[in-house]
Amino acid sequence: xxxxxxxxxxxxxxxxxxxxxxxxxxxxxxxxxxxxxxxxxxxxxxxxxxxxxxxxxxxxxxxxxxxxxxxxxxxxxxxxxxxxxxxxxxxxxxxxxxxxxxxxxxxxxxxxxxxxxxxxxxxxxxxxxxxxxxxxxxxxxxxxxxxxxxxxxxxxxxxxxxxxxxxxxxxxxxxxxxxxxxxxxxxxxxxxxxxxxxxxxxxxxxxxxxxxxxxxxxxxxxxxxxxxxxxxxxxxxxxxxxxxxxxxxxxxxxxxxxxxxxxxxxxxxxxxxxxxxxxxxxxxxxxxxxxxxxxxxxxxxxxxxxxxxxxxxxxxxxxxxxxxxxxxxxxxxxxxxxxxxxxxxxxxxxxxxxxxxxxxxxxxxxxxxxxxxxxxxxxxxxxxxxxxxxxxxxxxxxxxxxxxxxxxxxxxxxxxxxxxxxxxxxxxxxxxxxxxxxxxxxxxxxxxxxxxxxxxxxxxxxxxxxxxxxxxxxxxxxxxxxxxxxxxxxxxxxxxxxxxxxxxxxxxxxxxxxxxxxxxxxxxxxxxxxxxxxxxxxxxxxxxxxxxxxxxxxxxxxxxxxxxxxxxxxxxxxxxxxxxxxxxxxxxxxxxxxxxxxxxxxxxxxxxxxxxxxxxxxxxxxxxxxxxxxxxxxxxxxxxxxxxxxxxxxxxxxxxxxxxxxxxxxxxxxxxxxxxxxxxxxxxxxxxxxxxxxxxxxx
Numbered sequence: 001x002x003x004x005x006x007x008x009x010x011x012x013x014x015x016x017x018x019x020x021x022x023x024x025x026x027x028x029x030x031x032x033x034x035x036x037x038x039x040x041x042x043x044x045x046x047x048x049x050x051x052x053x054x055x056x057x058x059x060x061x062x063x064x065x066x067x068x069x070x071x072x073x074x075x076x077x078x079x080x081x082x083x084x085x086x087x088x089x090x091x092x093x094x095x096x097x098x099x100x101x102x103x104x105x106x107x108x109x110x111x112x113x114x115x116x117x118x119x120x121x122x123x124x125x126x127x128x129x130x131x132x133x134x135x136x137x138x139x140x141x142x143x144x145x146x147x148x149x150x151x152x153x154x155x156x157x158x159x160x161x162x163x164x165x166x167x168x169x170x171x172x173x174x175x176x177x178x179x180x181x182x183x184x185x186x187x188x189x190x191x192x193x194x195x196x197x198x199x200x201x202x203x204x205x206x207x208x209x210x211x212x213x214x215x216x217x218x219x220x221x222x223x224x225x226x227x228x229x230x231x232x233x234x235x236x237x238x239x240x241x242x243x244x245x246x247x248x249x250x251x252x253x254x255x256x257x258x259x260x261x262x263x264x265x266x267x268x269x270x271x272x273x274x275x276x277x278x279x280x281x282x283x284x285x286x287x288x289x290x291x292x293x294x295x296x297x298x299x300x301x302x303x304x305x306x307x308x309x310x311x312x313x314x315x316x317x318x319x320x321x322x323x324x325x326x327x328x329x330x331x332x333x334x335x336x337x338x339x340x341x342x343x344x345x346x347x348x349x350x351x352x353x354x355x356x357x358x359x360x361x362x363x364x365x366x367x368x369x370x371x372x373x374x375x376x377x378x379x380x381x382x383x384x385x386x387x388x389x390x391x392x393x394x395x396x397x398x399x400x401x402x403x404x405x406x407x408x409x410x411x412x413x414x415x416x417x418x419x420x421x422x423x424x425x426x427x428x429x430x431x432x433x434x435x436x437x438x439x440x441x442x443x444x445x446x447x448x449x450x451x452x453x454x455x456x457x458x459x460x461x462x463x464x465x466x467x468x469x470x471x472x473x474x475x476x477x478x479x480x481x482x483x484x485x486x487x488x489x490x491x492x493x494x495x496x497x498x499x500x501x502x503x504x505x506x507x508x509x510x511x512x513x514x515x516x517x518x519x520x521x522x523x524x525x526x527x528x529x530x531x532x533x534x535x536x537x538x539x540x541x542x543x544x545x546x547x548x549x550x551x552x553x554x555x556x557x558x559x560x561x562x563x564x565x566x567x568x569x570x571x572x573x574x575x576x577x578x579x580x581x582x583x584x585x586x587x588x589x590x591x592x593x594x595x596x597x598x599x600x601x602x603x604x605x606x607x608x609x610x611x612x613x614x615x616x617x618x619x620x621x622x623x624x625x626x627x628x629x630x631x632x633x634x635x636x637x638x639x640x641x642x643x644x645x646x647x648x649x650x651x652x653x654x655x656x657x658x659x660x661x662x663x664x665x666x667x668x669x670x671x672x673x674x675x676x677x678x679x680x681x682x683x684x685x686x687x688x689x690x691x692x693x694x695x696x697x698x699x
Contacts, residue, residue: 148177152187160196164205171211179218185225188215194225198234206246213241213252220259229260235269242278247295250282251302258305258343267313270306276316279303280323283332297337304332304343311350317358320351326361330370333377338386341377345389348374352396362400371403375410384424391419391430398437404444413438413447420456425465432460432471439478445485454479454488461497466506473498473512480519490530495520499534502541507549514544514555521562528566538563538572545581550590557582557596564603571607579610583617591631598626598637605644615651624658627667632675635667639678646685656686 158170174193177184188194200212216234219225229235238260241253257275261267270276282303286296307325310316320326329351332344348370352362365371374397377390394412397403407413416438419431435453438444448454457479460472476494479485489495498520501513521527531537541563544556560578564570582604585597601619605611614620623645626638642660645651655661660682667679 146183148181148184149187152177152184152193153191156188156191156193156196159193164208167200167205168207168211171208171215174215175211175218179215180221182222185219185222188219189225189228194219194228195232198229198232198237201234201237201241206244206249209241210246210249210252213238213249213256217252217256217259220256226260226262226266230263230266230269235260235266235275236273239270239273239275239278242275242282247299251298254279254282254302254306258302258309261306261309262312264313267310267316270310271313271316271319276307276310276319276325277323279306279310280320280325280328283307283325283328297340300332300335300340301337301343304329304340304347308343308347308350311347314355317351317353317355317361320347321361321364326351326364327368330365330368330373333370333373338380338383342386342389345374345377345386345393349389349393349396352393352399359400362397362403365397366400366403366406371397371406372410375407375412375415378412378415378419381419384427387419388424388426388430391416391427391434395430395433395437398434401441404438404441407438408441408443408447413444414451417448417451417453417456420453420460425468428460429465429468429471432457432468432475436471436474436478439475439481442482445479445482448479449482449485449488454485455492458489458492458494458497461494461501466504466509469501469504469506469509470512473501473509473516477512477516477519480516480523483523486520486523487525489520490524495524495530496534499537499540502544507547507552510544510547511549511551511555514541514552514559517559518555518562521559528569531563531566531569532572538569539576542573542576542578542581545578545585550593553585554590554593554596557585557593557600561596561599561603564600564606567607570604574604574607574610578604579613580617583614583619586619586622588622591629591634594626594629595631595634595637598623598634598641602637602641602644605641605647611645611648611651614645615648615654620645620651620654621658624655624660624663627660627663632670632672635670636672636675636678639664639667639675639682643678643682643685646682649689652686652689655682656690661686 152174155170155174158166159174174188179185179188188197197212197216200208201216203209216229220229235257238253238257242250244250244253257270257279261270280303283300286300307320307329311320326348329344329348332340333348335341335344348365352358352365365374374390374394377386378394380390381387394407394416398407413435416431416435419427423431435448435457439448448457457472457475460468461476463469463472476489476498480489495517498513498516501509504510504513521531524530541556541559544552545560547553547556560573560582564573582597582601585593588594588597601614601623605614620642623638623641626634629635629638642655642664646655664679664683667675668683670676670679
């Protein structure tokens with residue numbers, strides 16, 4: 001510090017809100033290593049305004065004016081560039097399931113513009129019912145601490161005990177340390193400096209607030225620090241700072257919120273204290289135009305980063321929509337700055353996720369003309385970080401059919417096919433996910449084939465990433481609905497690869513593979529022979545009926561219904577015990593499982609004495625109850641199953657006892673021809689049995 005040629009004039013007295021925290025301690029925090037060997041000055045009862053020797057701190061006369069104005073910006077603090085050698089982490093999510101934790105990817109953007117990708121330390125979720133992230137306790141026991149640790153400890157005394165000027169100087173000096181290193185981050189936490197930094201945010205000294213936020217922004221990359229900041233009430237104060245007239249201060253607060261709000265409790269705090277609305281207003285304060293000042297770009301970037309982190313919960317997505325954030329985000333897609341586009345697109349991706357209530361958000365993106373800029377951004381394939389965010393947003397938006405039709409118009413499908421090779425895994429997951437949604441439309445299935453997309457899609461069936469495999473399976477399933485595509489898939493050995501994925505330990509992969517097999521079996525030439533060619537394949541799929549996962553059971557029942565159309569394959573599955581295994585599943589309230597289970601039973605009745613076996617396995621009475629469901633597709637499948645089962649007299653008796661006649665009579669008048677015929681056929685069989693019984697009784 002003595003080497004710096006600074007000095008300053010007489011400082012004003014402390015503002016009324018300027019507080020000093022000395023020896024502050026937070027319950028639940030771990031005791032520092034230094035506390036085990038040496039007591040701090042604060043523990044010795046030193047005065048809050050005294051230096052390490054007990055005397056009141058005074059500015060060193062060699063120092064000249066620091067030039068720290070009330071609206072302090074990062075490039076005016078006399079220190080090395082605070083961005084050099086450091087990284088910013090922003091979250092990028094892959095596809096999620098409502099019932100499971102998502103995988104979060106951390107993309108490190110260095111000062112040289114390079115990006116590296118790693119797993120984030122916490123399990124983000126699009127649902128606030130998920131478990132909160134739990135910081136992992138570090139090992140404590142070694143007393144070999146680095147020079148940086150002791151250096152920060154010494155500076156902490158000045159941050160705690162100095163006047164505003166000395167505090168600012170100490171904060172500047174602290175930022176000369178490499179705060180991206182865990183040693184420095186935890187030194188700030190262990191020495192009690194973190195409490196002081198948060199306390200400084202609640203003062204009226206803008207210079208102190210700025211210095212504190214610049215440190216908090218860097219150290220909040222650490223999971224332990226994030227939780228400590230939330231525990232100490234730092235988020236509430238940062239949300240209040242978003243109302244500050246100082247633009248630089250608001251930007252720092254927003255970016256620090258972006259770092260801290262990576263776990264459920266923190267995101268909830270931001271919403272509870274009005275942070276979502278303030279962040280949207282911050283975004284709205286800068287209008288979309290062709291040229292920007294550096295300050296404008298930074299404001300939008302920081303606000304978007306904070307919204308991106310906050311958008312990983314369902315309630316926050318609703319709050320963003322309610323605050324008018326979706327139209328704003330859609331308009332900002334026309335911006336040309338990659339560092340703005342990445343968090344903007346990332347937030348849209350989160351807000352347009354698979355939750356049913358987010359359909360409105362996907363519609364808003366389309367209505368505010370956000371889909372065309374999204375498609376245009378696919379051309380920026382050299383920026384992998386941006387590409388990952390853009391393809392993710394396109395994938396989520398493609399869940400809505402109206403959006404898919406727009407993507408057809410913008411030739412998005414053709415561009416996505418070109419991105420199936422030589423891309424990072426995160427990009428491939430999103431690209432395949434988008435194609436899987438788009439190929440639900442017949443026209444797009446042909447487009448994918450004409451663009452040469454079938455081969456690279458099938459090749460990805462050999463991948464190891466489970467999220468990627470789930471999306472590839474869905475894309476293959478969509479493409480296989482076209483017989484011409486199915487021929488290509490079969491020639492590339494795609495069906496065998498799908499069958500092998502049934503052995504994957506991940507239930508999501510198993511289920512998606514089984515779903516994909518359904519159109520493959522249905523549209524393949526000589527499908528029965530193709531299935532028999534897979535040694536052990538039929539036994540494998542029958543054994544999956546023992547799974548505990550509802551989605552696996554549903555998809556396997558659907559596959560069995562298709563496979564059982566071939567008599568030889570049905571005979572083999574019967575030998576492997578398909579009848580008792582299907583019968584055990586009959587007592588379920590899940591309508592999707594009911595539908596496909598009933599279809600499987602209907603087709604499995606076509607062999608030997610299987611009708612009788614289903615009755616003996618007590619599958620008939622539960623099936624009769626399916627007719628009370630409100631899903632017409634369940635009614636149709638159940639009527640087909642009951643019609644087949646009614647060929648056995650004993651089953652007819654069970655059906656009559658369970659009141660199926662009255663329910664089926666109502667369905668005879670259905671506009672669904674298949675349901676109508678099956679219901680009438682079942683009633684006819686029951687009636688014939690009744691007449692035969694009556695005739696035998698009375699001669």
